[in-house]
Amino acid sequence: MDSDLLDMSREQLVAEVVRLRQGIRAHRDTTGHDLCWHHPALWALLPEKVEPKIAVPEWPHFMHGCIRYRESLDKQAPDAPRTDEPFRG
Numbered sequence: 001m002d003s004d005l006l007d008m009s010r011e012q013l014v015a016e017v018v019r020l021r022q023g024i025r026a027h028r029d030t031t032g033h034d035l036c037w038h039h040p041a042l043w044a045l046l047p048e049k050v051e052p053k054i055a056v057p058e059w060p061h062f063m064h065g066c067i068r069y070r071e072s073l074d075k076q077a078p079d080a081p082r083t084d085e086p087f088r089g
Contacts, residue, residue: 004047020045033087035073036066 008016023045030039043052057065073080 001048032083032085036069 005013005016023042027039027042030037038054040052056062
């Protein structure tokens with residue numbers, strides 16, 4: 001699957017690592033309401049172009065997952081600043 005890497009020069013490999021790191025950092029630095037969004041730009045960093053086959057949970061199950069995710073932030077980042085900024089879509 002990653003055989004394209006075998007044909008890359010050192011310079012090309014370094015450029016690829018930098019590109020991937022930039023994408024990972026952009027995803028890592030997501031905050032606020034953007035934490036909950038679908039992130040196809042992260043998947044687009046891969047060389048294989050596929051249309052992701054996602055399954056969208058029904059609303060009650062989806063909202064339960066959102067609540068669990070938010071609860072996990074309380075545990076994993078208890079000292080992170082909180083915001084009361086409303087979602088602006």
